Amino acid sequence: MADLLAPFQKEMLPAVDEAMRAIVERARQEGDPGLYAMLAYHLGWEGLGAGPKAQGKRVRPLLLLLTTEAAGGYWHRAVPAAAAVELLHNFSLIHDDIEDHGERRRGRPTLWSQWGLPLALNAGDALYALANIAMLELYPPVAPQTTLVATRVLLQTALHLTQGQHLDMVYETRAAVSVADYWRMVEGKTAALLAACTELGALLAEAPETKRRAYHEFGRMLGLAFQAWDDYLGIWGDAALTGKSTSGDLLERKKTLPVVYGLSKKAAFARLWAEGFPKTPADVPMLATALEADGARTYTQAVAASLTTQALEALSEANPQGAAGQALERLAHHLLQREV
Numbered sequence: 001m002a003d004l005l006a007p008f009q010k011e012m013l014p015a016v017d018e019a020m021r022a023i024v025e026r027a028r029q030e031g032d033p034g035l036y037a038m039l040a041y042h043l044g045w046e047g048l049g050a051g052p053k054a055q056g057k058r059v060r061p062l063l064l065l066l067t068t069e070a071a072g073g074y075w076h077r078a079v080p081a082a083a084a085v086e087l088l089h090n091f092s093l094i095h096d097d098i099e100d101h102g103e104r105r106r107g108r109p110t111l112w113s114q115w116g117l118p119l120a121l122n123a124g125d126a127l128y129a130l131a132n133i134a135m136l137e138l139y140p141p142v143a144p145q146t147t148l149v150a151t152r153v154l155l156q157t158a159l160h161l162t163q164g165q166h167l168d169m170v171y172e173t174r175a176a177v178s179v180a181d182y183w184r185m186v187e188g189k190t191a192a193l194l195a196a197c198t199e200l201g202a203l204l205a206e207a208p209e210t211k212r213r214a215y216h217e218f219g220r221m222l223g224l225a226f227q228a229w230d231d232y233l234g235i236w237g238d239a240a241l242t243g244k245s246t247s248g249d250l251l252e253r254k255k256t257l258p259v260v261y262g263l264s265k266k267a268a269f270a271r272l273w274a275e276g277f278p279k280t281p282a283d284v285p286m287l288a289t290a291l292e293a294d295g296a297r298t299y300t301q302a303v304a305a306s307l308t309t310q311a312l313e314a315l316s317e318a319n320p321q322g323a324a325g326q327a328l329e330r331l332a333h334h335l336l337q338r339e340v
Contacts, residue, residue, distance in 0.1 A: 164188020
């Protein structure tokens with residue numbers, strides 16, 4: 001991946017970071033400096049442990065800018081949109097951490113655990129507002145009509161994110177969650193923002209409608225496939241290779257794809273789940289074994305592989321061009337072919 005992506009990462013991501021800093025600076029210039037300090041901490045710019053790891057991988061802005069270039073546009077013109085999607089993503093993370101009572105994010109204490117719930121909620125709202133301000137920075141040189149359409153895409157995506165998060169929280173206490181219910185949640189919580197990134201990239205490249213739809217479908221399927229693989233790795237991955245715990249999802253009783261499938265079989269796993277297992281970390285291997293026996297491992301792997309194929313087929317239909325197109329394809333492979 002490094003050979004194809006590194007030149008684009010080296011050029012694009014600093015430009016995104018610069019644009020984000022310029023937008024977030026408004027929280028200091030036009031308000032209390034304490035708000036800026038909270039945002040700068042969450043974004044990994046300041047505070048204990050600040051640095052690249054705390055800033056995240058910036059996959060979404062990179063996806064948008066590579067799409068813009070691969071679809072025949074100029075990525076420099078799309079930088080405000082790339083900053084906007086990353087700010088929107090971080091808005092959702094602040095709220096997710098609050099709603100999930102998460103105390104760690106990217107190896108650091110979460111915003112709410114440091115500043116308290118009310119101030120963290122307000123900081124998340126500020127990032128939402130700043131994301132919309134960033135999108136409007138497209139004009140000029142982007143035409144007003146295109147800027148308006150791009151902003152509408154961002155706003156619709158924000159609604160989808162909140163719809164997905166709503167379902168995620170509702171499902172925590174709902175006894176029966178079907179596989180169809182699961183996909184409704186993932187469409188909003190994971191797939192919507194990736195689809196927005198690729199659609200916005202094509203839109204800002206002034207690509208024809210058919211190509212824009214193909215890129216949207218690529219981003220959407222990329223998100224669905226990524227989540228399916230993530231759920232698989234959360235139980236059967238190699239933690240030493242992926243960095244993802246293979247006990248956390250079951251221990252927290254998350255309704256991931258393997259779990260909802262296992263529950264639908266109404267066999268050994270469903271009986272253990274109904275009895276409240278896992279009750280301790282020592283119970284996790286037993287649950288994983290029951291899931292595998294009920295076919296959840298084979299099912300999840302097959303679904304993830306099918307979605308991966310569909311994502312790559314959608315990308316092929318979009319017909320990305322040039323070095324950016326090759327880098328975009330490599331990024332997709334990297335996201336979809338992690339250690340399994």
